[in-house]
Amino acid sequence: MSIDAAEYRHRREQIMAKIGQGTAVFRSAPMVVMHNDVEYPFRQDSDFFYLTGFNEPEAVAVLAPHHDEHRFILFVQPKDPEKETWTGYRVGIEQAKERYGADEAYPITEFNEKFPQYIQKAEQIYYHLGRDEGFNQTILQHWQRFIMTYPRRGTGPLALVDSNSLIHPLRQVKSAAELELMRRATSISAEAHNRARHFAKPGMYEYQVQAEIEHTFRLQGGMGPAYPSIVASGPNACILHYTENNRQMQDGDLLLIDAGCAFDYYNGDITRTFPVNGQFNKYQQAIYELVLAAQMKAIAEVQPGKAYNEFHDIAVCVLVQGLIDLGLLQGDLEELIKEEKYKPFYMHRTGHWLGLDVHDVGIYQPSPEQWHVLQPGNILTVEPGLYIAPDIKPAEGQPEVPPEWRGIGVRIEDDVLVTEQGHDILTADVPKAIADL
Template identity: 45%
Template sequence: MNQPTEPTIAIDVYRKRRERVLAALRAAGGGVAIVPTAPEKLRNRDADYPYRHDSYFYYLTGFTEPEALLVLDASAATGDPAALLFCREKNVERETWEGFRFGPDAAREAFGFDAAFAIGELDTHMPRVLADKPALHYALGTSAQLDGQVRGWLDAVRAQSRGGVVAPSAAHDLIPLLDDMRLFKDDHELAIMRRAGKISAEAHLRAMAACHPGVREYELEAELLYTFRKSGAQAPAYTSIVAAGANACVLHYPAGNAIAQDGDLILIDAACELDGYASDITRTFPASGRFTPAQREIYDIVLAAQQAAVDATRAGATFDDPHQAAVRVLSQGLLDTGILDRAKFGSVDDVIAGRAYAPFYMHRTGHWLGMDVHDVGDYRERGAARDEAGALPWRTLQPGMTLTIEPGLYIRPTEGVPERYWNIGIRIEDDAIVTANGCELITRDVPVAADEIEALMQEARVAHGTRT
């Protein structure tokens, strides 16, 4: 039975992250941090959902097995273990059914922990670890099971009070500290995210090349999933959106069995997860290989909005700046096309002030990206002074932050909107790394320019002998 391996450099990355958390907790007065991984989930009867570790746990450990928990003791005495792993025991019989298990001894050595114990020994060890420690740090209130375990451990400590043992007197939410760490990606993370972006781009290219009138949405989804797995990605980062025609106006439409018709647009929002990190790409293209004039008109507006947002994504800008840049271009486009009546809605400033664009653009232009497709991190400056409306200022972008840039327009049949635009749904999305002078787009191996998309699809038709 083959044993999984973990590159030495990655082990150093996880160890250094644990050391950062320990240093932060010591600076705050010490205590013990607890980070569990995700539980396995039963799908139906004897079948589980595919297992996926908890992102916080993986960020600090690199360990992907279920039934595991990390303990960081920032008040450990000199020479005592500070980073402890609890995990499943070695079990040859279960390995016959479920595959390799590290077990505590091998996990401690392979992943660089100070000590490791069987997960079944938690209730024995945790009261000892928590005894006489000033504080407890964990994700408060996020898991009823963990909350119950913690109460049991604290009760066991308090039962020793006559012997002079005291329980932690404070409990703190660990999540803000970990969120701020995860918000800034290191070189190890960025390398994985760049590779994930390339795999996802390859999948979009394959889907574009396979598209033609008569294809079903799920057939295009199959091309995506095939490329993800063939290229080494473990799973989709989220449920793939493959929407033909009017379905593209449904923001979270899952790939169904609708048949792409000649004249339809296809909106694909799909990407892979690689080694624990998500990518996130959306492209919109014509099923026939050529945009209609109305489709091209709307497409170019959305593309210009994305470029304006890209130009606004740089260190020193706020998280909201790319969104406002995109909204201005989209609002102007809605006026120029007559989708919004200029006589009724006035200037672009009036459109923005009254949010008249919102029926056609109802989401924001981006979100943090990382281990989770909608990754962690505050979007506003926590603890800063609020403005007159009571809002916190938007967070300032800094190098190493990663986010999506994804404007769109979704035009349902609406009274007063020219009919030629009805049922056009377009979104263009790329993944960006904030740099000192701008941003690096890591998903542009699949084109965004309309002419390039048409050329790609025409080339695929010629190669496959399909009539254009």
């Protein structure tokens, strides 16, 4: 289950059709040091991987459709048996051409020497100024040299354009092969959540539940967590990105688990909240039912042709009306939403794109007056929540929160594919109805 060479080639062809007389440059991810000389496991840059499938550091991909001989060029680390003994096998120069379809491949050390031939006839350089400051400077220096000599030569790139505008719209719409990988990532994620729900008991520690979740990810062939797993019991559920996972769960706690599996670089992202002892108290149940109602209404808005913001807006409307009904907010519904008086309880948006990155690429709002229109192949999360922190401070003019509500945090999140007919909930195998919990 993976992307084949023909699809990678098709992706590159789409980019080259867009750039015409331009040259596009994509840089691999760097190795990141964990501490001293110990490195984190390598994770390739998503754009670079999307176009090449090449999974090594110290590499550059160049797309030059106007070049007479080479349209797709790879710069990679050459074979080095001594270094490979320590750090693993390298593809090398020749195999980079054969296995990845490059027209030409060079050692990465020859980039500065070889790159100018691929931009000397280009009208623009397409490159995203990313986190690799050293390579950013390399590209800027090549560009500046051509600008300085343009009056004499009459050729060369006069503009540097962000490559994100080329590749991110493509990544936003998933292919059939990508959907298979997403279904596998979300299926493993769902299995891990179901295992965790049956495993968790009062007296256990959050990290023990985390271990069961991440054990399932690897056992089923996943790469591991798509992001640091959140296993938040009791008041910890009111911390959005809580990752310490070291509290002992108490009888009467809710447990919020936000965890997803990475499978071949594609990611699941699920959140469920349930009582550790199997029984909600009436305050917990009221908040849970409200969040679930908001999520169900929001998911119904995920349809082709709908504006991206519509599912968020309906979720906010349901949550705010529910808070009014519970006496936790006071006032007119529309005014409370307009003035964002609900923000102490609900401070994030209701979803994000999902794919090669957990918070995947793609524009949400092309202009202040316009939102992205959902189309088949888009995948997004739908994740409303309510967080009543122990020390919550209500918005100005709003009532104090009674102690029985404090410390309750609930979020419910599913991964939803936009289809031709409507939507498909990829994570539906994880129960969320109260009767099922």
